[in-house]
Amino acid sequence: MDIIIYGIINSVALAIMALGFALVYGISRVPNFAHGSIYVLAGFITWSFLRTLGFPYFWSVIITMLIVGVIGALLYRFILIRVRGMAISEIIASYAVGLAILEGLRWGGFRGMSYTLPVFAEGSVIIGGVPVDFQRIIMVFAGVGIFIGLYIFTHYTRIGLALRGMAQDERAALMLGIDSDLMAVVSMILGAMLAGLAGILLLPLGNIVVEAGYNVLILAIAVCIVGGLGSWAGAVLAAFLIGFAQILTVVYLGSHYQMVVALLAIILTLILKPSGLFGMQKQLEERV
Amino acid sequence: MLEANGLMVFYENMLALNNVHLRCKKEEIVGVFGANSAGKSTLMYTLSGIMDDIRKKEAMAGGERITVLGEIKYLGREIGALKPSKRAREGIILCPERRRIFRESSVMENLRIGGYLSTAAQASETIDYVFSLFPALKNLRKRIGGFLSGGEQQMLAIGRALMAQPKLLLLDEPLLGLSPLMQATLVRSTRVIRDQRKISLIVTEQYARPVLPIVDYAFILENGTAVLEGNREELMGNPDVRAAYFGVN
Numbered sequence: 001m002d003i004i005i006y007g008i009i010n011s012v013a014l015a016i017m018a019l020g021f022a023l024v025y026g027i028s029r030v031p032n033f034a035h036g037s038i039y040v041l042a043g044f045i046t047w048s049f050l051r052t053l054g055f056p057y058f059w060s061v062i063i064t065m066l067i068v069g070v071i072g073a074l075l076y077r078f079i080l081i082r083v084r085g086m087a088i089s090e091i092i093a094s095y096a097v098g099l100a101i102l103e104g105l106r107w108g109g110f111r112g113m114s115y116t117l118p119v120f121a122e123g124s125v126i127i128g129g130v131p132v133d134f135q136r137i138i139m140v141f142a143g144v145g146i147f148i149g150l151y152i153f154t155h156y157t158r159i160g161l162a163l164r165g166m167a168q169d170e171r172a173a174l175m176l177g178i179d180s181d182l183m184a185v186v187s188m189i190l191g192a193m194l195a196g197l198a199g200i201l202l203l204p205l206g207n208i209v210v211e212a213g214y215n216v217l218i219l220a221i222a223v224c225i226v227g228g229l230g231s232w233a234g235a236v237l238a239a240f241l242i243g244f245a246q247i248l249t250v251v252y253l254g255s256h257y258q259m260v261v262a263l264l265a266i267i268l269t270l271i272l273k274p275s276g277l278f279g280m281q282k283q284l285e286e287r288v
Numbered sequence: 289m290l291e292a293n294g295l296m297v298f299y300e301n302m303l304a305l306n307n308v309h310l311r312c313k314k315e316e317i318v319g320v321f322g323a324n325s326a327g328k329s330t331l332m333y334t335l336s337g338i339m340d341d342i343r344k345k346e347a348m349a350g351g352e353r354i355t356v357l358g359e360i361k362y363l364g365r366e367i368g369a370l371k372p373s374k375r376a377r378e379g380i381i382l383c384p385e386r387r388r389i390f391r392e393s394s395v396m397e398n399l400r401i402g403g404y405l406s407t408a409a410q411a412s413e414t415i416d417y418v419f420s421l422f423p424a425l426k427n428l429r430k431r432i433g434g435f436l437s438g439g440e441q442q443m444l445a446i447g448r449a450l451m452a453q454p455k456l457l458l459l460d461e462p463l464l465g466l467s468p469l470m471q472a473t474l475v476r477s478t479r480v481i482r483d484q485r486k487i488s489l490i491v492t493e494q495y496a497r498p499v500l501p502i503v504d505y506a507f508i509l510e511n512g513t514a515v516l517e518g519n520r521e522e523l524m525g526n527p528d529v530r531a532a533y534f535g536v537n
Contacts, residue, residue, distance in 0.1 A: 085348045155397075158404060165390055165401035172388040174341055176452045177376030177405040 002130040003247055009136050011243025012143040013202055017216050018223035018235050019146065020194030026230040027167045027187035028180075030080055031091050034098035035195050036217030041101055042068050042196030043208040044110050047117060057118065061200055065193050072192025076185050084184075102213045115208040117200070139201045146197070147236070163187060167230070215259065222262040226269045228276025237277055241265070289314045289488050290335070290380075290456055295358035297330050297339065297512075304330045306512045308358075312456065312488050312505075317478065319499050320492040321533050322509030328492040329385050331509070332460045335360060335490070336382035337372035362456070377405060379455030385464065387445040391434035395425055398433050398444055402451030410453060417485075418447035421477055439470035446474070450481070457481070459491045463498060471498045478502060496533040500524075508533065 017039070024032045042064050049060035075097055083089035124133040154160040166173040166183045174180055198216075223242060227234030242265050249257045269276060290312045297305040305327045312318040322328050333339040334356060343354040360368045367375055390398050399418060403411035419426040422443040428436065436444060442462055449457055459478070463471045479502045482489055493499045496506070506523055508516040516529060523529050 083348075085345055161397065161401045162404045164393065164397075165404070168390040168392055169388050171338060171341065172384065172390065173401070174338060174372050175336060175376065175382045175384060175388075176402050176448065177373050177381070178401075179371070179373035180341075182373075 001128045003244075003251060005127055005130050005132060007240075007244040007247040009132070009140060010247050011240040012140045014219055014223055014243045014246075015236050015239035016139070016143045016146065016194075016198045016201060018220040018227075018239055019150070019232075020191040020198065021217075021220040022224050022227070022230070022232055022235040023150075023194060024187050024191035025224065026232060027163050028184035029087075029230075030076070030084070030184065030188070031087065031094065032075075032188070032191055033091055033095035033217060034075060034101065035191070035220055036213035036215070037098035037101040038068050038071065038192050038195040039199040039216045040105065040208065040210060040213040041071070042199035043117060043203040043212075044105060044115065046200055047115055047208060050117070057120075064200065065196055068192045068196035069189045072188040072190075073185050075192070076188040080188070081181065081184075098213065098217070102210050106210045110208075111210060113207055116206075117204040117208065119204045135204055139205075142197075142201055146194070150232075159183075159186060218259070219262050222266050224276075226265050226276060228278040231276065231278035234276055234278025238265075289316070289363065290490075291361040292335065293359050293361075295331070295334060295360070296356070297327075297334055298355040299352050304512050305334065308507075308509070308512070308514045310335075310490075310507055310514065312490055315482060315486055315488055316504045317482055317489045317491060317502055319496065319503035319506035320490060320509060321494070321496040321499075321506060322492075323494060325511075326509040327512040328494075328509060329460055330512075332382055332384075332458050332490075332492060336380055336458055337367075337370060337375040338382060338384075341372055376452060379453065380458065381449045381452045381454035381456070382458040383445050383449040383460065383462065385460040387438075387441045389433045389436070389441050389444050389448065391432070393433055394430050395433065395436070395444055396429045398448050399451050402448035405452045411451065414451050414453070418450055421480065422447060439466050439474075442466060442470075442474060443477075446477070446481075450485070454487055456488045456490070459489060461492055461494065463493060463495075468498075475499060475502055495535070496523075497535060500534065 021032060021035045024030055045064045045067055046060045049055040049063055050057060055063070075094070079093050079097060080090060083093050119133070119135040120138050121134040124131050125137070154164050162173065162178045163183055163186065165176070166178055166180055170180050223235055223238045226242060227238030242262055245265070246258050246261045249261050292308065292310045295305050295308040296303070308331065320328055320331060333342065339354065339356055343356065346352050346354055359366055362378065362380065367378065390401060393401065399415055400411070403414065406414060424440065425443055425447060428440060433441070433444065446459070446462065462474055466474070475498055478489060478491065481487065491499055491503065500520060503520060505519050506517065507514045508529065516523065516526065524534070
């Protein structure tokens with residue numbers, strides 16, 4: 001029973017982590033390797049507003065979301081736009097920014113055990129004989145809420161539809177008057193905000209440490225590769241696969257093998273089905 | 289409406305368009321005919337500004353150096369420097385060769401993505417119009433774009449372009465690879481669109497015969513050069529043109 005419940009919780013956590021990365025890649029084909037650092041940065045910004053400046057929790061979160069959104073936009077507007085279309089350069093440029101943010105934080109003194117975000121609500125409930133704290137339950141519901149929200153946004157709003165058009169055929173979108181640079185900025189803002197939101201939802205479960213940025217990036221990439229790059233449905237499915245695999249490893253092998261599962265999943269996917277679970281269309285294209 | 293003077297496009301040193309003059313008056317259907325690689329698509333990309341995007345992407349990837357020269361006047365204004373999205377906003381909409389519909393979206397979604405530039409009222413009015421123009425699409429509303437036949441895809445592509453509220457619609461080889469019956473339907477609809485929506489159209493084709501009855505004026509491209517122009521009767525009177533583009537002797 002605890003495997004099922006913690007498997008679901010872990011899977012939703014993975015999906016929340018990966019969503020921002022999958023979204024940006026799906027829309028503008030930019031692999032945003034600064035994803036993990038935005039996740040951690042959001043934690044520290046919220047912490048600063050909350051602890052140092054004494055803002056209420058709610059407003060700290062709102063301000064943090066706005067700040068990471070702006071960071072995402074600036075990252076695209078001033079750095080990624082110059083290397084657009086060159087996959088390797090995009091990776092190097094965004095990873096360099098990510099490294100600068102993470103190591104800058106470390107250099108700036110944000111290390112040690114004293115950085116924690118409070119949970120949204122204290123307490124726990126027993127589900128099927130397994131105690132689960134409120135923070136994890138809130139996280140699962142928030143995750144589901146984010147998915148539904150994104151689905152509505154991308155299917156029923158003008159900007160969301162334009163984003164999906166661009167994700168499928170950038171040049172055809174251009175012919176219909178959709179500005180591809182503007183849409184790429186929008187996708188980066190959304191991606192950064194999702195990374196930030198993931199941080200705010202997940203970081204209260206432990207300490208805010210710089211190293212989490214690297215782990216989150218690897219996990220997000222693992223989920224996206226297993227699910228098929230650019231496929232959002234695939235990303236969710238892969239999050240559940242890897243999430244349950246991780247929990248099973250923790251229960252039967254030991255928790256220090258957790259990261260191995262994610263990396264192994266990347267390797268196995270690349271060997272067995274390079275286009276990922278849901279990369280059907282792309283697989284066809286590869287064959288042609 | 290649109291006037292292009294001395295258009296020259298180079299891919300590296302290869303001349304794709306050589307000093308092309310083209311004009312299209314208000315509510316006129318202009319045909320551009322030419323064989324494969326005569327420069328029809330290059331011309332359409334240049335007019336719609338997509339060439340600007342292609343040029344940038346090539347430069348970024350270190351590919352071909354593309355040079356575009358000449359002036360394009362649209363509604364009395366020089367638009368050669370405008371971004372493609374700006375030109376679309378001004379009303380120049382390209383319905384591209386090979387259709388390029390959004391393959392993972394349904395018919396309805398394709399149309400709604402096409403409605404990016406229109407207001408909610410315009411969008412719902414145009415959707416109704418597209419379904420009245422192409423009743424076949426109405427029953428396929430939920431069908432995924434990639435599962436449509438070639439003719440259905442072409443109807444969808446034209447409908448999607450109409451959703452962007454064009455004033456000048458560029459149709460790049462709309463009849464490519466379609467059955468004669470579908471070709472006839474599309475040619476008829478093209479004229480209906482001009483008459484009912486009061487817009488101008490530029491249509492390119494390899495084979496002039498199916499399109500000729502509806503064009504007001506036509507240009508013939510050969511190796512990137514506009515070798516001949518004239519109205520329907522003038523072109524039909526030219527024996528070389530008759531043999532090469534209409535298949536009659």
